[in-house]
Amino acid sequence: MTETSLGTPSQLRDPDYMPPFEKAVPLGIQHVLAMFVSNVTPAIIVAGAAGFGFGSNSPDFPELLYLIQMSMLFAGLATLLQTVTLGPVGAKLPIVQGTSFAFLPIMIPLVAGKGVDGLAALFGGVLIGGLFHAALGLVIGRIRFALPPLVTGLVVTMIGLALVKVGIQYAAGGVPAIGTPEYGSLLNWSAAIVVILVTLGLKFFARGMLSVSAVLIGLFAGYVFALATGMLTVEAVSLSWERAASFALPQPFKYGFELSFAAILGFCLMAFVSAVETVGDVSGVAKGGAGREATDKEIEGATFADGFGTAVSGIFGGLPNTSFSQNVGLIAMTGVMSRHVVTIGALFLILCGLVPKVGAVIRTIPIEVLGGGVIVMFGMVVSAGISILSDVSWTRRNGVIFAISISIGLGLQLEPGALQHLPSTLKILLSSGLLPAAVLAIVLNLILPEELAAEATEEISGGLSGTKDA
Structure with missing residues (x-):
């Protein structure tokens, strides 16, 4: 699509501009494709950590579907808060919200091996942490000094390092298979490798939507490989589809409500990191899409939307939401700043979240195939952290x-x-x-x-060992 087919350069930099509908719809869907896998993956990982069975006949099957469904539904609703806004909540910018990887190192220990029983404390923490996150919108400008690139880069790197083990376990056959003969088999690894190779090929040698959706297409290729090799059968897919409802509404406090000090403290501390990440994303959207700096009102509104979106999500069994950085890059790539385009994507996510059959299809992705995508995604998180640290x-x-x-x-x-x-x-x-x-x-x-003795402030390149001039 050229600029002339979408609008004038000044229109494309305007968040309130609406491109022609036939152009806006595919652009909105493109935003969903860019974040879809990253959005639903945390729900699958939390379910796996809790010990949910992934089989269609498992008693936990409906719970897994519900977590996936809520990931899509509340990502869409939180995105609407950003684009359409509700009073002071929202930035009125094309910011896509989704389930945050940052909270996984906190969530996994909270639910580990506890099944459904561990979810009450988890979602209690999501709710309280979300309200705390929203409150940060009142002071976000004044606390940024405490989170320079040294801190944020370290945290993002640690998030990726804490999760890479999950990717390897999934690629080898999943946590339940550890210690069994099939764990780490060539067949399991081959499915993950297919995903990685296809993803890398599209990321580096394709352009446009193919490049943006590389992980999603890589998972599809792995899915086809799993069907061709018998890792997954058409009958299993059909059974999952049949067992899932065609339409379902979210249920408030479906898993109960429990106030856990560990959960609340963990989610509140991580809210600082998530809030600063959102500040960076808002700044990136304003700079990359409109060529200007983000205003204080936009940053505050985006932080409010982050927090309230997470709090509401916690009430209904959804995981914490935050702004998605990959969509910031997509705006810079397409040059389309329209918030209405992202609103279309949000409506598509909401529709998917109300149809459990969509979650049922996602659930049938073999854990080994998902492992290939997770290895790429978590590796990119580490890479993003190192990129931030390069500014230190x-x-x-x-x-x-x-x-x-x-x-x-x-x-x-x-x-x-x-x-x-x-x-x-x-x-x-x-x-x-x-x-x-x-x-x-x-x-x-x-x-x-900041300033120590002169010999203590030399650049590390001078040699920590003090032997450079020896």
């Missing part, structure tokens, strides 16, 4: 802050047994690795002086 001035001070924070955070995540004598609440919070790393980085960055 690597003085000895910053190097020490990073070293201590990531060593303790990653170490506790790799060896949770070191915390066996702590109360269960603290064990859950610290074993995620993410929270101790984030808190250490924030506190050390605030209390350590």
